[in-house]
Amino acid sequence: RGPAWEPRDWRQQLAHIRAMRRARDAPVDRLGAEQCFDRSAPPEVRRYQVLLSLMLSSQTKDEVTSAAMLRLREHGLTVDNILQTDDAALGRLIYPVGFWRNKVKYIKQTTAILKEQYGSDIPRTVKELVKLPGVGPKMAHLAMNIAWNDISGIGVDTHVHRIANRLKWVKKETRTPEETRVALEDWLPRDLWSEINWLLVGFGQQTCLPVGPRCADCLNQALCPAAKRC
Numbered sequence: 001r002g003p004a005w006e007p008r009d010w011r012q013q014l015a016h017i018r019a020m021r022r023a024r025d026a027p028v029d030r031l032g033a034e035q036c037f038d039r040s041a042p043p044e045v046r047r048y049q050v051l052l053s054l055m056l057s058s059q060t061k062d063e064v065t066s067a068a069m070l071r072l073r074e075h076g077l078t079v080d081n082i083l084q085t086d087d088a089a090l091g092r093l094i095y096p097v098g099f100w101r102n103k104v105k106y107i108k109q110t111t112a113i114l115k116e117q118y119g120s121d122i123p124r125t126v127k128e129l130v131k132l133p134g135v136g137p138k139m140a141h142l143a144m145n146i147a148w149n150d151i152s153g154i155g156v157d158t159h160v161h162r163i164a165n166r167l168k169w170v171k172k173e174t175r176t177p178e179e180t181r182v183a184l185e186d187w188l189p190r191d192l193w194s195e196i197n198w199l200l201v202g203f204g205q206q207t208c209l210p211v212g213p214r215c216a217d218c219l220n221q222a223l224c225p226a227a228k229r230c
Contacts, residue, residue: 006187007169009223014192016219017203026202031066033057034146034198038073044121047147048114049077051122051129054139055106059098062205068094079120082111106134126152137178145194154188155197156181159204166208166226 007013029035037049052072057065069077071093075085082090091104110132114120122143123129129140142155154160156177164170170183188196207214215227 005171013167013220013223017199020219021199021202026205027062028198028201031062036066036069045078047122048079050147051143054142055134056097064097068097079111079115109133151194154181154184154193160200163200163204163208168225
């Protein structure tokens with residue numbers, strides 16, 4: 001039995017977005033969380049680095065997050081090393097990510113919890129991940145996917161939220177990324193959940209921009225309910 005509701009033309013729209021994203025040359029492809037960790041590090045250190053890159057990335061451009069992650073890795077991005085780094089030094093390492101002062105606090109608190117409760121690894125469930133200071137649902141689902149290779153849900157950021165509403169991939173308009181996640185998971189086939197985040201994020205960075213979307217360059221121009229307003 002198929003879902004009770006699904007958006008008009010979504011398969012065609014998705015095929016078009018895949019075609020537009022074929023080059024994989026958006027900032028998220030080069031500098032996103034999947035590119036920011038040290039692949040030669042032990043597994044628990046890699047997972048910790050994935051979580052930190054996601055914490056840094058909120059309300060921050062991928063270029064800025066990537067540069068901060070590079071500085072942290074040069075400094076030594078492990079649980080023990082971050083716990084020994086004083087707040088001022090940590091702030092200098094992550095500046096100018098968005099809300100960097102808050103993030104220093106969250107990183108220190110979360111890192112201490114990981115050491116005390118998880119043997120310096122990260123939790124294996126969304127429920128435990130979102131309890132960590134500074135970790136929201138989007139980060140938790142992306143961490144599950146990237147760090148644990150477990151598709152627990154769709155990672156919805158501002159790009160995915162905006163595009164889902166523009167394409168009417170939600171039954172009725174949603175106000176928050178979390179509402180959009182629930183709405184998308186209700187109908188989108190589960191085997192697409194992993195792909196949809198990076199696909200739409202890159203599309204949102206390059207074509208379906210927040211302000212002045214490039215509708216003339218978009219293959220979905222004829223199929224997009226929002227295109228006519230451009």
